Amino acid sequence: MLNRNREEGHEHLYRDYFADNCVYGAKDFKRRFHLSRDVFLRIANTLESRCRRGFTTLQKCAAAIRLMAMGESPDTMDDYMRMSERTAKESLYTLSRGVVETFGDVYLRKPSLHDLQELYAAHEERHWFPGMIGSIDCTHWKWKNCPVAWKGQYASGHHGSPSLVLEVVASQDLWIWHAFFGVTGSNNDVNVLDQSSIFDDLLNGKASDAPFTVNGNEYKYGYYLTDGIYPQYSTFVKAFRHPVEERDKFFKRRQEGVRKDVERAFGVLKAK
Incomplete structure (x- = not known):
């Protein structure tokens, strides 16, 4: 030996x-x-x-x-x-x-009802968005040491070098409680969402009710802030694409500003 x-x-x-x-x-x-x-x-x-x-x-x-x-x-x-x-x-x-x-x-768990209530309170106090769970988005993570035999599966025309798509939900204090790496193929935010497990509990009837109230109206579940590529789900709140009225322009500025939370989380993850 x-x-x-x-x-x-x-x-x-x-x-x-x-x-x-x-x-x-x-x-x-x-x-x-x-x-x-x-x-x-x-x-x-x-x-x-x-x-x-x-x-x-x-x-x-x-x-x-x-x-x-x-x-x-x-x-x-x-x-x-x-x-x-x-x-x-x-x-x-x-x-x-x-x-x-x-x-x-x-650190590797879904938020409890108590956690959701704290997220609601923090996001309402900091961003003026009551009922907000967090921001959801995807980023391409360059795979520097991807095996040669796999490079064709993980490379696309948009990203010439091999990469993985990471979907996360991040809160204002950088708590990333949901993370999902997309599988092989040419992935974008939508088809990664279709494969991720973020809505499994909701679809299977296992999600806990986490009500919140806005302007006297009570809602059963919270929502996520997204960009324009995401589908029109009731759990997604997107900015107006072409706002005309001043209040819509104000909402667009606020929504896009709040979504800096998830972009900041990506920056921390990729920092060397």
């Missing part, structure tokens, strides 16, 4: 990124791992009990996040982490599953 000297790999990683006088600072860490060191350590400390003996939790989490953040191949972990390709793959699986199981109930 090959002796990789895993202890040396841990010491090297610790000196570079986690020691009091580490070689690389917080900015370098965030650029290379695509998240802050504090968030990394929170994940690592929480998942420590899941890691089997052998490599340290820092090594396993660092390897897994580098594989996801940089799209590196598992066998590249050998030189720096002293970690085999097999262990790197196992670390990626353990981290992914552990994050979902540990943090899912907090």
Whole structure:
């Protein structure tokens, strides 16, 4: 069996990124791992009990996040982490599953009735839109390391390089409680919406009533702000395409301004 000297790999990683006088600072860490060191350590400390003996939790989490953040191949972990390709793959699986199981109930969930009421209140206070759940939109996420055999499936005439379409719902405080990546093919906002699960509970009669009142009229469910490409659903509120009256022009300005919430969320997600 090959002796990789895993202890040396841990010491090297610790000196570079986690020691009091580490070689690389917080900015370098965030650029290379695509998240802050504090968030990394929170994940690592929480998942420590899941890691089997052998490599340290820092090594396993660092390897897994580098594989996801940089799209590196598992066998590249050998030189720096002293970690085999097999262990790197196992670390990626353990981290992914552990994050979902540990943090899912907090960060990867649909809003409860209490959450919806808080969203209503926040959006009404900040944007003057009572009953608003959030803004829904899609963005194309460039797939830099798309396998060559798949490039034809994920490239379109509009976007020459391979990309995935990400649909999200974002609130004013950057809470992204719905995220769906479109499948292969030439996708736009509408056919991604047709495939996503955002309205599954509503269609299956499982959605909780979340009433709100506007001008004395009570409505059963909240709504999302969208752009003009989305269909005419009662749960979507779009801006007037060609407003004439001053009140319609005012509404268009307000609606388009509020939709900056979701654009800001995309900016945060794509920030390097």
